Amino acid sequence: MANVDFIERLHTSTKRDYVQRVVEHDKAACAEIALQWGSDYWDGERQFGYGGYRYDGRWRAVAQAMVDHYQLSDDAGILDVGCGKAFLLYEFTQVLPNATVAGVDISSYAIENAKEEVRPFLQEASATDLPFDDKSFDLVYSINTLHNLYVDQLWLALGEIQRVGRKARHVTVEAYRNEREKANLLYWQLTCRAFHTPAEWEWILEQTGFVGDYAFIYFE
DSSP, rough: OEEEEEEEHHHHSOOOHHHHHHHHOOOHHHHHHHHSSSHHHHHHHGGGGGSOOOOTTTTTTHHHHHHHHHOOEEEEOEEETOTTTTTTHHHHHHHHHHHHEEESSSSSSHHTTTTTTTTTGGOOOTTTSSSOOOOOEEEEEEEEEEOOOGGHHHHHHHHHHHEEEEEEEEEEOOOOOHHHHHHHHHHHSOOOOOOOOHHHHHHHHHTTTTTSSEEEEOOO
């Protein structure tokens, strides 16, 4: 396993007012709405989630970096676990025109409103029970999804990612390194279930038998 970051630049480009998140709205009520994974979470007001998650091309550089790092062939099989609206998955099809792509998400709204070009390759499914055969994909990745699972679900999901991958695997999750980052994470998050330090995450990955790379995002 290695710590390999692909999205820190995207994450840090967003400005966040952590205190405002908890003083201007009923945070618990907002979280309950966000956890429905519907239109409010993706395209509603900012206190419920993304505040409008629309394609803008920012994920192209991430796809290119992952293709280069993992030396993926033009016809690689790629799976996105927690694909959302599948903007990153779409970018893989632009970088690798002959790639076979697939994506899963528990949000039917996200899939129904995903990038039109890759929508036929998406399906509603849980990360804990991936509907694919063993060793089906050259790259299996999950970005900003697994921290939304409880520990028992997390164990299953990591096992599933390990099972369906045949070459490269990558996960990116939220973490904290100090009390300030922990407080900011608690203030900002709406759907997180797994609150861990990098060392704890590394222990979990090792204990589940995960073979792949990982990265963390922090709320500084």
